[in-house]
Amino acid sequence: MRAAVIDLGTNTFHLIIADLSGEEKKILYKTTVPVLLGQGRINENMIIPEAFERGINTLRNFKSIIDAHHTTLIKATATSAVRSAVNGQDFVDSAREVGIHIDIITGEEEAAYIFKGVRATGIIQQTSLVMDIGGGSTEFILCNKEGQIWKKSYNIGAARLMQAYFHSDPISQDEQQSIVDLLDNTLLELKTVCATHQPEMLIGSAGAFESFAAMLNNGEEVTDIAAIPLDINRYKALATRLIASTHEERTHMKGLISLRVDMIVIASILTNYILEEIKLNALSLSTYDLKMGVLYSL
Structure with missing residues:
Protein backbone atom coordinates (compact mmCIF):
# COMPACT_ATOMS: atom_id res chain seq x y z
CA MET A 1 0.00 0.00 0.00
CA ARG A 2 1.21 3.48 -0.83
CA ALA A 3 0.24 6.05 1.79
CA ALA A 4 0.61 9.78 2.27
CA VAL A 5 0.80 11.32 5.73
CA ILE A 6 0.21 15.03 6.22
CA ASP A 7 1.04 16.60 9.59
CA LEU A 8 -0.51 20.05 9.87
CA GLY A 9 1.54 21.62 12.63
CA THR A 10 1.26 25.12 14.01
CA ASN A 11 4.50 26.22 12.34
CA THR A 12 5.08 23.69 9.59
CA PHE A 13 3.13 21.31 7.36
CA HIS A 14 4.85 18.00 6.63
CA LEU A 15 4.19 15.51 3.84
CA ILE A 16 5.53 11.97 3.70
CA ILE A 17 4.71 9.46 0.96
CA ALA A 18 5.74 5.87 1.63
CA ASP A 19 5.22 2.31 0.48
CA LEU A 20 4.05 0.16 3.38
CA SER A 21 4.65 -3.58 3.53
CA GLY A 22 4.31 -5.15 6.97
CA GLU A 23 6.92 -3.52 9.18
CA GLU A 24 8.78 -2.15 6.17
CA LYS A 25 8.35 1.57 5.44
CA LYS A 26 10.01 2.80 2.25
CA ILE A 27 9.96 6.61 2.13
CA LEU A 28 9.44 7.79 -1.44
CA TYR A 29 9.00 11.50 -0.85
CA LYS A 30 9.03 13.97 2.02
CA THR A 31 8.89 17.72 2.39
CA THR A 32 8.34 20.37 5.04
CA VAL A 33 6.75 23.76 4.39
CA PRO A 34 6.91 26.66 6.92
CA VAL A 35 3.23 27.64 6.76
CA LEU A 36 3.17 29.49 10.13
CA LEU A 37 -0.50 28.75 10.67
CA GLY A 38 -0.25 30.16 14.19
CA GLN A 39 1.13 33.52 13.04
CA GLY A 40 -0.05 36.61 14.85
CA ARG A 41 -3.09 35.54 16.85
CA ILE A 42 -2.60 32.00 18.11
CA ASN A 43 -3.28 33.08 21.69
CA GLU A 44 -6.57 34.57 20.49
CA ASN A 45 -7.43 31.18 18.94
CA MET A 46 -7.58 32.59 15.43
CA ILE A 47 -6.01 31.59 12.11
CA ILE A 48 -5.41 34.92 10.40
CA PRO A 49 -6.41 35.23 6.69
CA GLU A 50 -2.84 35.22 5.35
CA ALA A 51 -1.96 32.06 7.27
CA PHE A 52 -5.27 30.44 6.29
CA GLU A 53 -4.51 31.06 2.61
CA ARG A 54 -0.90 29.80 2.92
CA GLY A 55 -2.18 26.63 4.54
CA ILE A 56 -4.77 25.87 1.88
CA ASN A 57 -2.35 26.64 -0.95
CA THR A 58 0.20 24.28 0.63
CA LEU A 59 -2.41 21.52 0.88
CA ARG A 60 -3.40 22.09 -2.73
CA ASN A 61 0.24 21.61 -3.73
CA PHE A 62 0.53 18.52 -1.50
CA LYS A 63 -2.53 17.01 -3.21
CA SER A 64 -0.88 17.43 -6.63
CA ILE A 65 2.25 15.67 -5.37
CA ILE A 66 0.19 12.88 -3.79
CA ASP A 67 -1.78 12.34 -7.00
CA ALA A 68 1.45 12.22 -9.02
CA HIS A 69 2.63 9.36 -6.77
CA HIS A 70 -0.63 7.40 -7.28
CA THR A 71 -1.19 7.17 -3.54
CA THR A 72 -4.03 4.95 -2.30
CA LEU A 73 -4.41 6.37 1.22
CA ILE A 74 -4.12 9.88 2.66
CA LYS A 75 -3.97 10.45 6.41
CA ALA A 76 -3.96 14.13 7.41
CA THR A 77 -3.85 15.21 11.05
CA ALA A 78 -4.18 18.72 12.46
CA THR A 79 -2.88 19.68 15.87
CA SER A 80 -2.91 22.69 18.20
CA ALA A 81 -3.40 25.64 15.83
CA VAL A 82 -6.42 24.13 14.08
CA ARG A 83 -7.65 22.38 17.22
CA SER A 84 -7.92 25.60 19.23
CA ALA A 85 -8.91 28.06 16.48
CA VAL A 86 -12.46 29.37 16.33
CA ASN A 87 -12.16 29.13 12.54
CA GLY A 88 -10.42 25.75 12.64
CA GLN A 89 -13.46 23.95 11.22
CA ASP A 90 -13.58 26.51 8.39
CA PHE A 91 -10.02 25.52 7.57
CA VAL A 92 -10.93 21.82 7.59
CA ASP A 93 -13.90 22.54 5.29
CA SER A 94 -11.71 24.50 2.86
CA ALA A 95 -9.12 21.69 2.84
CA ARG A 96 -11.85 19.19 1.94
CA GLU A 97 -12.58 21.27 -1.18
CA VAL A 98 -9.01 20.67 -2.42
CA GLY A 99 -9.29 16.94 -1.71
CA ILE A 100 -7.67 16.68 1.73
CA HIS A 101 -9.79 15.29 4.58
CA ILE A 102 -8.30 16.39 7.90
CA ASP A 103 -8.66 14.73 11.29
CA ILE A 104 -8.34 17.21 14.14
CA ILE A 105 -6.64 15.14 16.82
CA THR A 106 -6.66 15.75 20.56
CA GLY A 107 -3.53 16.53 22.54
Missing part, protein backbone atom coordinates in the same frame (compact mmCIF):
# COMPACT_ATOMS: atom_id res chain seq x y z
CA GLU A 108 -3.63 12.99 23.97
CA GLU A 109 -3.81 11.49 20.47
CA GLU A 110 -0.96 13.75 19.39
CA ALA A 111 1.21 12.51 22.26
CA ALA A 112 0.35 8.89 21.42
CA TYR A 113 1.44 9.33 17.79
CA ILE A 114 4.66 11.04 18.89
CA PHE A 115 5.42 8.07 21.14
CA LYS A 116 4.84 5.63 18.26
CA GLY A 117 7.27 7.57 16.11
CA VAL A 118 9.97 7.77 18.78
CA ARG A 119 9.54 4.11 19.75
CA ALA A 120 10.11 3.09 16.10
CA THR A 121 13.69 4.42 16.34
CA GLY A 122 14.59 1.86 19.01
CA ILE A 123 16.04 4.57 21.24
CA ILE A 124 13.82 3.86 24.26
CA GLN A 125 15.98 1.46 26.27
CA GLN A 126 15.40 2.93 29.73
CA THR A 127 12.81 5.02 31.54
CA SER A 128 12.73 8.19 29.47
CA LEU A 129 10.81 11.42 29.06
CA VAL A 130 9.91 12.27 25.47
CA MET A 131 9.38 15.97 24.75
CA ASP A 132 7.95 17.41 21.54
CA ILE A 133 8.01 21.20 21.34
CA GLY A 134 5.43 22.33 18.81
CA GLY A 135 4.31 25.80 17.91
CA GLY A 136 0.98 25.57 19.71
CA SER A 137 1.51 22.80 22.24
CA THR A 138 4.25 20.76 23.87
CA GLU A 139 3.76 17.05 24.49
CA PHE A 140 5.39 14.92 27.17
CA ILE A 141 5.42 11.13 27.23
CA LEU A 142 6.91 9.19 30.14
CA CYS A 143 7.84 5.75 28.87
CA ASN A 144 10.10 2.71 29.01
CA LYS A 145 10.84 -0.31 26.81
CA GLU A 146 7.45 -1.81 27.69
CA GLY A 147 5.48 1.22 26.55
CA GLN A 148 3.85 4.43 27.74
CA ILE A 149 3.58 5.17 31.44
CA TRP A 150 1.95 8.61 31.20
CA LYS A 151 1.39 11.26 28.55
CA LYS A 152 0.00 14.78 28.37
CA SER A 153 -0.24 17.73 25.99
CA TYR A 154 0.14 21.28 27.30
CA ASN A 155 -0.67 24.54 25.50
CA ILE A 156 2.86 25.86 25.96
CA GLY A 157 4.13 25.69 22.38
CA ALA A 158 6.97 27.91 21.20
CA ALA A 159 4.76 30.16 19.04
CA ARG A 160 2.27 30.69 21.88
CA LEU A 161 4.98 31.58 24.40
CA MET A 162 6.87 33.74 21.91
CA GLN A 163 3.80 35.82 21.08
CA ALA A 164 2.90 36.19 24.76
CA TYR A 165 6.30 36.83 26.35
CA PHE A 166 9.14 37.45 23.87
CA HIS A 167 9.15 41.19 23.12
CA SER A 168 12.75 42.27 23.88
CA ASP A 169 15.92 41.71 21.88
CA PRO A 170 17.58 39.75 23.38
CA ILE A 171 14.88 38.26 25.59
CA SER A 172 14.88 40.02 28.97
CA GLN A 173 15.31 38.45 32.38
CA ASP A 174 11.76 39.50 33.27
CA GLU A 175 10.37 37.77 30.17
CA GLN A 176 12.35 34.64 30.95
CA GLN A 177 11.05 34.67 34.51
CA SER A 178 7.46 35.06 33.29
CA ILE A 179 7.88 31.91 31.20
CA VAL A 180 9.42 30.02 34.13
CA ASP A 181 6.55 31.14 36.39
CA LEU A 182 4.04 29.85 33.83
CA LEU A 183 5.87 26.51 33.61
CA ASP A 184 5.96 26.25 37.42
CA ASN A 185 2.17 26.58 37.51
CA THR A 186 1.45 24.47 34.42
CA LEU A 187 3.70 21.44 34.80
CA LEU A 188 2.92 20.31 38.35
CA GLU A 189 1.51 16.96 37.24
CA LEU A 190 4.49 16.28 34.98
CA LYS A 191 6.93 16.93 37.82
CA THR A 192 4.95 14.74 40.19
CA VAL A 193 4.81 11.75 37.86
CA CYS A 194 8.50 12.11 36.99
CA ALA A 195 9.41 12.22 40.70
CA THR A 196 7.65 8.87 41.04
CA HIS A 197 9.14 7.13 37.97
CA GLN A 198 12.48 8.98 37.74
CA PRO A 199 13.27 9.03 34.01
CA GLU A 200 16.95 8.84 33.14
CA MET A 201 16.94 10.52 29.73
CA LEU A 202 15.20 13.34 27.87
CA ILE A 203 14.40 12.42 24.27
CA GLY A 204 13.67 15.46 22.12
CA SER A 205 11.33 14.74 19.24
CA ALA A 206 12.49 16.41 15.99
CA GLY A 207 11.71 20.12 15.51
CA ALA A 208 13.84 22.35 17.72
CA PHE A 209 15.93 19.38 18.81
CA GLU A 210 17.00 18.85 15.19
CA SER A 211 18.19 22.46 15.21
CA PHE A 212 20.09 21.88 18.45
CA ALA A 213 21.72 18.80 16.87
CA ALA A 214 22.66 20.66 13.69
CA MET A 215 24.17 23.55 15.64
CA LEU A 216 26.19 21.12 17.76
CA ASN A 217 27.34 19.49 14.52
CA ASN A 218 28.90 22.65 13.06
CA GLY A 219 25.76 23.47 11.12
CA GLU A 220 25.39 20.11 9.42
CA GLU A 221 21.87 18.66 9.48
CA VAL A 222 21.35 15.23 10.97
CA THR A 223 20.13 13.20 7.99
CA ASP A 224 19.25 9.54 7.51
CA ILE A 225 19.60 8.93 11.26
CA ALA A 226 16.54 7.95 13.29
CA ALA A 227 18.04 8.86 16.68
CA ILE A 228 21.31 10.16 18.09
CA PRO A 229 22.62 11.12 21.56
CA LEU A 230 23.45 14.78 22.19
CA ASP A 231 26.21 15.94 24.50
CA ILE A 232 24.25 17.54 27.33
CA ASN A 233 27.01 19.89 28.46
CA ARG A 234 27.56 21.17 24.92
CA TYR A 235 23.78 21.59 24.60
CA LYS A 236 23.66 23.66 27.82
CA ALA A 237 26.45 25.92 26.58
CA LEU A 238 24.61 26.34 23.26
CA ALA A 239 21.31 27.12 25.02
CA THR A 240 23.02 29.79 27.16
CA ARG A 241 24.41 31.39 23.99
CA LEU A 242 21.04 31.28 22.21
CA ILE A 243 19.11 32.84 25.10
CA ALA A 244 21.65 35.66 25.43
CA SER A 245 21.83 36.38 21.69
CA THR A 246 20.04 38.98 19.59
CA HIS A 247 17.81 38.17 16.63
CA GLU A 248 20.52 39.44 14.27
CA GLU A 249 23.20 37.27 15.89
CA ARG A 250 21.01 34.16 15.59
CA THR A 251 20.41 34.73 11.88
CA HIS A 252 24.13 34.07 11.32
CA MET A 253 24.38 30.91 13.45
CA LYS A 254 25.17 27.76 11.47
CA GLY A 255 22.46 25.13 11.47
CA LEU A 256 19.63 27.42 12.59
CA ILE A 257 16.89 27.65 9.95
CA SER A 258 15.03 30.95 9.57
CA LEU A 259 11.75 29.50 10.89
CA ARG A 260 13.37 28.86 14.28
CA VAL A 261 15.58 31.95 14.64
CA ASP A 262 13.37 33.32 17.41
CA MET A 263 11.43 30.25 18.54
CA ILE A 264 14.71 28.46 19.35
CA VAL A 265 15.07 30.84 22.32
CA ILE A 266 11.75 29.66 23.73
CA ALA A 267 12.67 26.03 22.98
CA SER A 268 15.94 26.50 24.88
CA ILE A 269 14.15 27.90 27.92
CA LEU A 270 11.65 25.04 27.85
CA THR A 271 14.33 22.37 27.47
CA ASN A 272 16.52 23.88 30.18
CA TYR A 273 13.57 23.97 32.54
CA ILE A 274 12.78 20.28 32.00
CA LEU A 275 16.42 19.17 32.33
CA GLU A 276 16.80 21.10 35.58
CA GLU A 277 13.42 20.42 37.21
CA ILE A 278 13.31 16.70 36.33
CA LYS A 279 17.06 16.36 37.05
CA LEU A 280 17.92 14.65 33.76
CA ASN A 281 21.55 14.08 32.84
CA ALA A 282 21.21 12.57 29.37
CA LEU A 283 19.75 14.02 26.17
CA SER A 284 18.99 12.42 22.80
CA LEU A 285 17.33 13.41 19.53
CA SER A 286 14.67 11.35 17.79
CA THR A 287 14.18 12.51 14.21
CA TYR A 288 10.98 10.46 14.18
CA ASP A 289 8.00 12.38 15.52
CA LEU A 290 4.24 12.64 15.04
CA LYS A 291 4.24 12.15 11.28
CA MET A 292 6.32 8.98 11.56
CA GLY A 293 4.06 7.79 14.37
CA VAL A 294 1.06 8.22 12.10
CA LEU A 295 2.88 6.35 9.34
CA TYR A 296 3.75 3.46 11.65
CA SER A 297 0.14 3.29 12.86
CA LEU A 298 -1.26 2.68 9.36
Whole structure:
Protein backbone atom coordinates (compact mmCIF):
# COMPACT_ATOMS: atom_id res chain seq x y z
CA MET A 1 0.00 0.00 0.00
CA ARG A 2 1.21 3.48 -0.83
CA ALA A 3 0.24 6.05 1.79
CA ALA A 4 0.61 9.78 2.27
CA VAL A 5 0.80 11.32 5.73
CA ILE A 6 0.21 15.03 6.22
CA ASP A 7 1.04 16.60 9.59
CA LEU A 8 -0.51 20.05 9.87
CA GLY A 9 1.54 21.62 12.63
CA THR A 10 1.26 25.12 14.01
CA ASN A 11 4.50 26.22 12.34
CA THR A 12 5.08 23.69 9.59
CA PHE A 13 3.13 21.31 7.36
CA HIS A 14 4.85 18.00 6.63
CA LEU A 15 4.19 15.51 3.84
CA ILE A 16 5.53 11.97 3.70
CA ILE A 17 4.71 9.46 0.96
CA ALA A 18 5.74 5.87 1.63
CA ASP A 19 5.22 2.31 0.48
CA LEU A 20 4.05 0.16 3.38
CA SER A 21 4.65 -3.58 3.53
CA GLY A 22 4.31 -5.15 6.97
CA GLU A 23 6.92 -3.52 9.18
CA GLU A 24 8.78 -2.15 6.17
CA LYS A 25 8.35 1.57 5.44
CA LYS A 26 10.01 2.80 2.25
CA ILE A 27 9.96 6.61 2.13
CA LEU A 28 9.44 7.79 -1.44
CA TYR A 29 9.00 11.50 -0.85
CA LYS A 30 9.03 13.97 2.02
CA THR A 31 8.89 17.72 2.39
CA THR A 32 8.34 20.37 5.04
CA VAL A 33 6.75 23.76 4.39
CA PRO A 34 6.91 26.66 6.92
CA VAL A 35 3.23 27.64 6.76
CA LEU A 36 3.17 29.49 10.13
CA LEU A 37 -0.50 28.75 10.67
CA GLY A 38 -0.25 30.16 14.19
CA GLN A 39 1.13 33.52 13.04
CA GLY A 40 -0.05 36.61 14.85
CA ARG A 41 -3.09 35.54 16.85
CA ILE A 42 -2.60 32.00 18.11
CA ASN A 43 -3.28 33.08 21.69
CA GLU A 44 -6.57 34.57 20.49
CA ASN A 45 -7.43 31.18 18.94
CA MET A 46 -7.58 32.59 15.43
CA ILE A 47 -6.01 31.59 12.11
CA ILE A 48 -5.41 34.92 10.40
CA PRO A 49 -6.41 35.23 6.69
CA GLU A 50 -2.84 35.22 5.35
CA ALA A 51 -1.96 32.06 7.27
CA PHE A 52 -5.27 30.44 6.29
CA GLU A 53 -4.51 31.06 2.61
CA ARG A 54 -0.90 29.80 2.92
CA GLY A 55 -2.18 26.63 4.54
CA ILE A 56 -4.77 25.87 1.88
CA ASN A 57 -2.35 26.64 -0.95
CA THR A 58 0.20 24.28 0.63
CA LEU A 59 -2.41 21.52 0.88
CA ARG A 60 -3.40 22.09 -2.73
CA ASN A 61 0.24 21.61 -3.73
CA PHE A 62 0.53 18.52 -1.50
CA LYS A 63 -2.53 17.01 -3.21
CA SER A 64 -0.88 17.43 -6.63
CA ILE A 65 2.25 15.67 -5.37
CA ILE A 66 0.19 12.88 -3.79
CA ASP A 67 -1.78 12.34 -7.00
CA ALA A 68 1.45 12.22 -9.02
CA HIS A 69 2.63 9.36 -6.77
CA HIS A 70 -0.63 7.40 -7.28
CA THR A 71 -1.19 7.17 -3.54
CA THR A 72 -4.03 4.95 -2.30
CA LEU A 73 -4.41 6.37 1.22
CA ILE A 74 -4.12 9.88 2.66
CA LYS A 75 -3.97 10.45 6.41
CA ALA A 76 -3.96 14.13 7.41
CA THR A 77 -3.85 15.21 11.05
CA ALA A 78 -4.18 18.72 12.46
CA THR A 79 -2.88 19.68 15.87
CA SER A 80 -2.91 22.69 18.20
CA ALA A 81 -3.40 25.64 15.83
CA VAL A 82 -6.42 24.13 14.08
CA ARG A 83 -7.65 22.38 17.22
CA SER A 84 -7.92 25.60 19.23
CA ALA A 85 -8.91 28.06 16.48
CA VAL A 86 -12.46 29.37 16.33
CA ASN A 87 -12.16 29.13 12.54
CA GLY A 88 -10.42 25.75 12.64
CA GLN A 89 -13.46 23.95 11.22
CA ASP A 90 -13.58 26.51 8.39
CA PHE A 91 -10.02 25.52 7.57
CA VAL A 92 -10.93 21.82 7.59
CA ASP A 93 -13.90 22.54 5.29
CA SER A 94 -11.71 24.50 2.86
CA ALA A 95 -9.12 21.69 2.84
CA ARG A 96 -11.85 19.19 1.94
CA GLU A 97 -12.58 21.27 -1.18
CA VAL A 98 -9.01 20.67 -2.42
CA GLY A 99 -9.29 16.94 -1.71
CA ILE A 100 -7.67 16.68 1.73
CA HIS A 101 -9.79 15.29 4.58
CA ILE A 102 -8.30 16.39 7.90
CA ASP A 103 -8.66 14.73 11.29
CA ILE A 104 -8.34 17.21 14.14
CA ILE A 105 -6.64 15.14 16.82
CA THR A 106 -6.66 15.75 20.56
CA GLY A 107 -3.53 16.53 22.54
CA GLU A 108 -3.63 12.99 23.97
CA GLU A 109 -3.81 11.49 20.47
CA GLU A 110 -0.96 13.75 19.39
CA ALA A 111 1.21 12.51 22.26
CA ALA A 112 0.35 8.89 21.42
CA TYR A 113 1.44 9.33 17.79
CA ILE A 114 4.66 11.04 18.89
CA PHE A 115 5.42 8.07 21.14
CA LYS A 116 4.84 5.63 18.26
CA GLY A 117 7.27 7.57 16.11
CA VAL A 118 9.97 7.77 18.78
CA ARG A 119 9.54 4.11 19.75
CA ALA A 120 10.11 3.09 16.10
CA THR A 121 13.69 4.42 16.34
CA GLY A 122 14.59 1.86 19.01
CA ILE A 123 16.04 4.57 21.24
CA ILE A 124 13.82 3.86 24.26
CA GLN A 125 15.98 1.46 26.27
CA GLN A 126 15.40 2.93 29.73
CA THR A 127 12.81 5.02 31.54
CA SER A 128 12.73 8.19 29.47
CA LEU A 129 10.81 11.42 29.06
CA VAL A 130 9.91 12.27 25.47
CA MET A 131 9.38 15.97 24.75
CA ASP A 132 7.95 17.41 21.54
CA ILE A 133 8.01 21.20 21.34
CA GLY A 134 5.43 22.33 18.81
CA GLY A 135 4.31 25.80 17.91
CA GLY A 136 0.98 25.57 19.71
CA SER A 137 1.51 22.80 22.24
CA THR A 138 4.25 20.76 23.87
CA GLU A 139 3.76 17.05 24.49
CA PHE A 140 5.39 14.92 27.17
CA ILE A 141 5.42 11.13 27.23
CA LEU A 142 6.91 9.19 30.14
CA CYS A 143 7.84 5.75 28.87
CA ASN A 144 10.10 2.71 29.01
CA LYS A 145 10.84 -0.31 26.81
CA GLU A 146 7.45 -1.81 27.69
CA GLY A 147 5.48 1.22 26.55
CA GLN A 148 3.85 4.43 27.74
CA ILE A 149 3.58 5.17 31.44
CA TRP A 150 1.95 8.61 31.20
CA LYS A 151 1.39 11.26 28.55
CA LYS A 152 0.00 14.78 28.37
CA SER A 153 -0.24 17.73 25.99
CA TYR A 154 0.14 21.28 27.30
CA ASN A 155 -0.67 24.54 25.50
CA ILE A 156 2.86 25.86 25.96
CA GLY A 157 4.13 25.69 22.38
CA ALA A 158 6.97 27.91 21.20
CA ALA A 159 4.76 30.16 19.04
CA ARG A 160 2.27 30.69 21.88
CA LEU A 161 4.98 31.58 24.40
CA MET A 162 6.87 33.74 21.91
CA GLN A 163 3.80 35.82 21.08
CA ALA A 164 2.90 36.19 24.76
CA TYR A 165 6.30 36.83 26.35
CA PHE A 166 9.14 37.45 23.87
CA HIS A 167 9.15 41.19 23.12
CA SER A 168 12.75 42.27 23.88
CA ASP A 169 15.92 41.71 21.88
CA PRO A 170 17.58 39.75 23.38
CA ILE A 171 14.88 38.26 25.59
CA SER A 172 14.88 40.02 28.97
CA GLN A 173 15.31 38.45 32.38
CA ASP A 174 11.76 39.50 33.27
CA GLU A 175 10.37 37.77 30.17
CA GLN A 176 12.35 34.64 30.95
CA GLN A 177 11.05 34.67 34.51
CA SER A 178 7.46 35.06 33.29
CA ILE A 179 7.88 31.91 31.20
CA VAL A 180 9.42 30.02 34.13
CA ASP A 181 6.55 31.14 36.39
CA LEU A 182 4.04 29.85 33.83
CA LEU A 183 5.87 26.51 33.61
CA ASP A 184 5.96 26.25 37.42
CA ASN A 185 2.17 26.58 37.51
CA THR A 186 1.45 24.47 34.42
CA LEU A 187 3.70 21.44 34.80
CA LEU A 188 2.92 20.31 38.35
CA GLU A 189 1.51 16.96 37.24
CA LEU A 190 4.49 16.28 34.98
CA LYS A 191 6.93 16.93 37.82
CA THR A 192 4.95 14.74 40.19
CA VAL A 193 4.81 11.75 37.86
CA CYS A 194 8.50 12.11 36.99
CA ALA A 195 9.41 12.22 40.70
CA THR A 196 7.65 8.87 41.04
CA HIS A 197 9.14 7.13 37.97
CA GLN A 198 12.48 8.98 37.74
CA PRO A 199 13.27 9.03 34.01
CA GLU A 200 16.95 8.84 33.14
CA MET A 201 16.94 10.52 29.73
CA LEU A 202 15.20 13.34 27.87
CA ILE A 203 14.40 12.42 24.27
CA GLY A 204 13.67 15.46 22.12
CA SER A 205 11.33 14.74 19.24
CA ALA A 206 12.49 16.41 15.99
CA GLY A 207 11.71 20.12 15.51
CA ALA A 208 13.84 22.35 17.72
CA PHE A 209 15.93 19.38 18.81
CA GLU A 210 17.00 18.85 15.19
CA SER A 211 18.19 22.46 15.21
CA PHE A 212 20.09 21.88 18.45
CA ALA A 213 21.72 18.80 16.87
CA ALA A 214 22.66 20.66 13.69
CA MET A 215 24.17 23.55 15.64
CA LEU A 216 26.19 21.12 17.76
CA ASN A 217 27.34 19.49 14.52
CA ASN A 218 28.90 22.65 13.06
CA GLY A 219 25.76 23.47 11.12
CA GLU A 220 25.39 20.11 9.42
CA GLU A 221 21.87 18.66 9.48
CA VAL A 222 21.35 15.23 10.97
CA THR A 223 20.13 13.20 7.99
CA ASP A 224 19.25 9.54 7.51
CA ILE A 225 19.60 8.93 11.26
CA ALA A 226 16.54 7.95 13.29
CA ALA A 227 18.04 8.86 16.68
CA ILE A 228 21.31 10.16 18.09
CA PRO A 229 22.62 11.12 21.56
CA LEU A 230 23.45 14.78 22.19
CA ASP A 231 26.21 15.94 24.50
CA ILE A 232 24.25 17.54 27.33
CA ASN A 233 27.01 19.89 28.46
CA ARG A 234 27.56 21.17 24.92
CA TYR A 235 23.78 21.59 24.60
CA LYS A 236 23.66 23.66 27.82
CA ALA A 237 26.45 25.92 26.58
CA LEU A 238 24.61 26.34 23.26
CA ALA A 239 21.31 27.12 25.02
CA THR A 240 23.02 29.79 27.16
CA ARG A 241 24.41 31.39 23.99
CA LEU A 242 21.04 31.28 22.21
CA ILE A 243 19.11 32.84 25.10
CA ALA A 244 21.65 35.66 25.43
CA SER A 245 21.83 36.38 21.69
CA THR A 246 20.04 38.98 19.59
CA HIS A 247 17.81 38.17 16.63
CA GLU A 248 20.52 39.44 14.27
CA GLU A 249 23.20 37.27 15.89
CA ARG A 250 21.01 34.16 15.59
CA THR A 251 20.41 34.73 11.88
CA HIS A 252 24.13 34.07 11.32
CA MET A 253 24.38 30.91 13.45
CA LYS A 254 25.17 27.76 11.47
CA GLY A 255 22.46 25.13 11.47
CA LEU A 256 19.63 27.42 12.59
CA ILE A 257 16.89 27.65 9.95
CA SER A 258 15.03 30.95 9.57
CA LEU A 259 11.75 29.50 10.89
CA ARG A 260 13.37 28.86 14.28
CA VAL A 261 15.58 31.95 14.64
CA ASP A 262 13.37 33.32 17.41
CA MET A 263 11.43 30.25 18.54
CA ILE A 264 14.71 28.46 19.35
CA VAL A 265 15.07 30.84 22.32
CA ILE A 266 11.75 29.66 23.73
CA ALA A 267 12.67 26.03 22.98
CA SER A 268 15.94 26.50 24.88
CA ILE A 269 14.15 27.90 27.92
CA LEU A 270 11.65 25.04 27.85
CA THR A 271 14.33 22.37 27.47
CA ASN A 272 16.52 23.88 30.18
CA TYR A 273 13.57 23.97 32.54
CA ILE A 274 12.78 20.28 32.00
CA LEU A 275 16.42 19.17 32.33
CA GLU A 276 16.80 21.10 35.58
CA GLU A 277 13.42 20.42 37.21
CA ILE A 278 13.31 16.70 36.33
CA LYS A 279 17.06 16.36 37.05
CA LEU A 280 17.92 14.65 33.76
CA ASN A 281 21.55 14.08 32.84
CA ALA A 282 21.21 12.57 29.37
CA LEU A 283 19.75 14.02 26.17
CA SER A 284 18.99 12.42 22.80
CA LEU A 285 17.33 13.41 19.53
CA SER A 286 14.67 11.35 17.79
CA THR A 287 14.18 12.51 14.21
CA TYR A 288 10.98 10.46 14.18
CA ASP A 289 8.00 12.38 15.52
CA LEU A 290 4.24 12.64 15.04
CA LYS A 291 4.24 12.15 11.28
CA MET A 292 6.32 8.98 11.56
CA GLY A 293 4.06 7.79 14.37
CA VAL A 294 1.06 8.22 12.10
CA LEU A 295 2.88 6.35 9.34
CA TYR A 296 3.75 3.46 11.65
CA SER A 297 0.14 3.29 12.86
CA LEU A 298 -1.26 2.68 9.36
